[in-house]
Amino acid sequence: MSAPAIDPTKVAAAAPMPDIMPPVKARKGFWGFMYRNPTIAVGGTILLLMVLMAIFAPYLGTTDPTALAPARRTREPSAQYWFGTDMLGRDVYSRVIYGARVSLFVGFAVAICASIVGLAIGVVSGFVRWADGIIMRIMDGLMSIPSILLAIALMALTRGSVGNVILAITVAEIPRVSRLVRGVVLSLREQPYVDAAVAAGTRTPIIIWRHILPNTIAPMTVQATYVCASAMIVESILSFIGAGTPPIIPSWGNIMAEGRALWQVKPYIVFFPALFLSITVLAVNLLGDGLRDALDPRMAKRL
Template sequence: MTVSTSKTARLPSGFVVAPQLPDLLVSVKVRRGVLGFLRNHPTVAIGGALLLCLVLVGILAPHLGTVDPTALAPAKRTRAPSADFWFGTDALGRDIYSRVLYGARVSLIVGLSVALFASLAGLAIGLVSGFVRWADGIVMRFMDGLMSIPPILLAVALMALTRGSVGNVILAITVAEIPRVSRLVRSVVLSLREQPYVDAAVASGTRTPMIILRHILPNTLAPMLVQATYICASAMIVESILSFIGAGTPPTIPSWGNIMAEGRALWQVKPFIVFFPAAFLSVTVLAVNLLGDGLRDALDPRMAKGL
C-alpha cells in the first residue's frame, strides 16, 4: 500500500510523514570540456597560451610589420632600437625585429620535429626492449652507449658529417634524444608487463604484438607525452647552441642562435643584438616547460586534486 506524502492528502490515524533525509554525500561538480580542464590546470593554460602566441608569431611573421630578414643595409648598421627599427639593426644593417620573428619558425620547427620523431622512435625501441626480454640487453646497451656521449657533442659530430641545414640539424638532435625516450618507455613497460591483465592475455594465447598494442602502448602515452615537451625545449636550446658555435643552420637562415652568434662580438657596446633573440628563446623554452609540468600534473593520478 502506497502512502501519499502530499499536503492535501489525508493520512490515516497513526501515520506520520517522515522528514526528508539530508544528503550524506555532497554532490561533486565535474567540470567538462577544454575550458574546465584549463581552469583546473592553470599551468597548462599559461604555457599553452604562450606557446600558441609564439607559433602565431612565426606563422604570421610576414604580416607583422617585418621586412626581408636577409636584406643588407650597411648604411643602417648597429642602429639602436627606435620607431623605425623596433629591435635595432645588426652589424650588417639587417632588421633584428624581422630576423627574430622569422627565427621563431626555425626554433619551433626544430623543437616540434625533434619531439615528434624522437618520441616515435624511442617509443618503438622502448616497447620492444621492455617487453621482449631477449632483446632488452642488446638494444639498451646500444642506447647506453649513445647516452654516454653528451647530446651536444653527438650532434656536433653528426653535423660535421653532413651539410648545414635545418633538416640535418633535426636529424642530429633526434639521434641524440632517442635514448632518453626509449629508457623512459622501457621503465614503464617493465612494470606493466608484470600486471595481471598482461598475464591473462598471455595465458589466453594473445600474440605479443597484440598485447603490446592493446595493453602496453596506451599506458605509455601519458608519460611519453610529458617527456616530449621537455625534449622539444631541449631541442630548441641545442639548436641555438649549434647555430651559435657555427655547427647548426647556415648563416643565411635567420635563427636565434645565428643572431646571437653575430652579435656576440658587439655585446659590450650593442647588447640589444643578443638580448632580443635570447629573450624570445627563454620565453619559448619557459612556455614549453610550463606546458610539460602542467601535463604531468594533469595526467598523473597521484597529483589529482579531487574526484
C-alpha cells in the same frame, strides 16, 4: 504484549539541517580542464602565440630578414626599428620573428621523430626479454656521451642544414625517450591482464598494440615536451658556435652568434633573440609540467 500504536499526526518532525557547505559546481569541458590545470593554460597560450607569430611572420610588420643595408647598421631600437638593426643593417625584429620558425620547427620535429623512434625501441626492449640487453647497451653507450657533444660530432660529419640539425639532435635524444618507455613497459608486462592475454594465446604484436602502447602515451607525451625544449636549446647552441644551421638562415642562435662581438656596446642584438628563446622554452616546460600533473592520477587535483 504488542507495543502501542503511534499516531503519526502527533509526531514532531525535526527541522531540516542547513547546508554548511554549498554544493561544488564541477567545471566540465575544455574550459574546465584549463581551469583545473592553470600551468597547461599558461604554457599552452604562450606557445600558441609563438606558433601564430611564426606562421603569420610576413603580416607582422616585418621586412626581408636577409636584406642588407650597410647605411643603417647598428641602429638603436626606435619606432622605425623596434629591435634595432645589426652590424649589416638587417632588421633585428624581422630576424627574431622569422627565427621563431626555425627554432619551433626544429623543436617540434625532433620531439616527434625522437618520440616515435624511442617508443618503438623502448617497447621492443621492454617486452622482448632477449633483445633488452643488446638494445639497452647501445642506448647506454649513446647516453654516456653528452647530447650537445654528440650533436656536434654528428654535425661535423655533415654540412650545415636544418635537416641535418634535426637528425643530429634526434639521434642524441632517442636514448632518453627509449629509456623512459622501457621502464613503463617493464612494469606493464607484469600486470595480470597481460599475463591473461599471454595465457589466452594472444600474439605478442596484438598484446603490445592493445595493452602496452595505450599506457605509454601519457608519459611519452610529457617527455616529448621536454625533448622539444631541449632541442630548441641545442639548436641555438649549435648555431651559436657555427655548427648548426647556415648563417644565412635567420635563427635565434645565429642572431645571437652574430651579435656577440658587439655585446658590450649593442646588447639588444643578443638580448631580443635570447628573450624569445627563453620565453618559448619556459612555455614548453610549463606545458610539460602541467601535462605531467594532469595525466598522472597520483598527482591529479581532486575536489
